[in-house]
Amino acid sequence: MAEVLENLRNRQSQEGAPAVSEEKVNCSKCHDKGVVIYRVHEDTKWDEIQHIEGDRVITIHKPQKMVPEDDFFGGKVCGPDKAREWRTTYSIICQCTVERKKSRLLKSSEITEEFKKLGFGNFRTEGKASVIAEAKEAALEYYKDFEEIRGTRFNSIALIGQPGAGKTHLLTAIANNLIMKKLVNVQYFPYVEGFNDLKDDFDKLEAKMKHLKDVEVLFIDDLFKPARGKPRATEWQVEQLYAVINYRYLNHKPIMISSELDVDQIIDIDEALGTRIYEMCSNYTVVIKGDRKTLNHRLEGL
Secondary structure, X not given: OHHHHHHHHHHHHHOOOOOOOOXXXXXXXXXXXXXXXXXXXXXXXXXXXXXXXXXXXXXXXXXXXXXXXXXXXXXXXXXXXXXXXHOEEEEEEOHHHHXXXXXXXXXXXXXXXXXXXXXXXXXXXXXXXXXXXXXHHHHHHHHHHHHHHOOOOOOOEEEEEOOOOOHHHHHHHHXXXXXXHHOOOXXXXXXXXXXXXXXXXXXXXXXXXXXXXXXXXXXXXXXOOOEOOEOOXXXXXXXXXXXXXXXHXXXXXXXXEEEOOOHHHHHHHOHHHHHHHHHHHHXXXXXXXXXXHHHOHHHOOO
């Protein structure tokens, strides 16, 4: 039996399975390989699982029963005479890999530490106008529908209108959930600061614009943010923004928009740009208008 176990260990090394090592590993489950490998018996039944990814239906097959490959090589699963019955392997991405990807996505999103705390659970609607609850419901519905709509024309969301009503909070809640639960790459782009950064680092403009076009989800916060009542929309800003939005429009890439302007005001700035945004967001658009004292949470108690 000792000779059999030694042979199994030699096969373990040859096949790339986790070997017994004196070196310290960060993950005891996958031994820092990134995947956990299982063995499947030849008589095991397999389930067919389908899920929607964009406009595609993905089919995967998963065994109903499996055993860790470490146990197989350790002689805990079967004797040497039955080893050939367990030749089939099945790999699952280790949770440590998932957590590392979440960390990378959060860092690359440029969502601030404070904004990472924003979720649906800590968004209050009690005592607020009904349109605030409507905005929250739209944000929740968008998140729930995301996998189904992400590859369609109407795959985006816009919360627009009254400052201080929680538009950024709700869209950030969507972004955080997409990153942490669906591992979707979201880029946060605050309109004013974002365009200032683009101008300040002009040498990298092309690369940054390409990223804004290609990222899975683009979150533009405070689009055309008014200054002294006038929307900030220089010819250069509109030109750059149109290039990004048009690319995403043609390639069915989602956007999330917050703005103090209403639909007509956005279209007045540039009709080609505004109508594309409106069409993409038309199924998930909420316009927040009314008494600022009841809608702006910063004025509570005034």
